[in-house]
Amino acid sequence: MNQPWKMVLLLTGIFIAGGVTGAFVTLKVVREKFAQRPMPEQWAPMHLKRLAERLDLKPEQMEQLRPIIKRNMDELNRLRTYAMGETKVVFERMEREVGEKLTPEQRTKFEQMNKEFRERARKFGADRQGGPGGPRNERGERERPMGGKDKPPGDKPAGEKPPAPDKPPGN
Numbered sequence: 001m002n003q004p005w006k007m008v009l010l011l012t013g014i015f016i017a018g019g020v021t022g023a024f025v026t027l028k029v030v031r032e033k034f035a036q037r038p039m040p041e042q043w044a045p046m047h048l049k050r051l052a053e054r055l056d057l058k059p060e061q062m063e064q065l066r067p068i069i070k071r072n073m074d075e076l077n078r079l080r081t082y083a084m085g086e087t088k089v090v091f092e093r094m095e096r097e098v099g100e101k102l103t104p105e106q107r108t109k110f111e112q113m114n115k116e117f118r119e120r121a122r123k124f125g126a127d128r129q130g131g132p133g134g135p136r137n138e139r140g141e142r143e144r145p146m147g148g149k150d151k152p153p154g155d156k157p158a159g160e161k162p163p164a165p166d167k168p169p170g171n
């Protein structure tokens with residue numbers, strides 16, 4: 001081997017090719033996994049089916065559990081939607097505060113970075129009927145859940161606790 005630089009170059013090329021291939025395979029697997037995740041409206045039926053299969057539920061038990069599971073899965077979806085909306089508010093505030101500290105040239109680059117990030121996120125979620133965080137308006141922005149950021153999720157006023165499951169209210 002009279003020219004070791006050729007061997008180093010060859011091995012480096014193989015290493016880089018492997019890294020690039022691994023990155024693409026990983027990206028494909030992650031996208032497929034996210035695309036296969038159930039939509040929120042599928043959560044309750046899937047959970048009930050899983051319980052029925054694993055616990056060998058009787059038909060009357062399934063009928064008793066169906067409204068309980070649906071109600072709680074609907075609440076989980078409301079909480080998820082609300083949290084995604086709040087997350088967007090925090091990111092927007094952070095972007096605004098960071099932008100205030102930048103020079104005009106930096107601010108232009110920062111705005112372009114944020115635009116590219118939002119576009120990638122929009123494309124990533126486009127396959128999922130509105131993507132993560134719920135439905136979007138005509139401009140592609142997520143709609144605020146339940147009428148705005150100040151309204152807490154759920155049907156009960158803030159601070160009100162539900163009764164304990166085994167005790168009637170007031171005990």
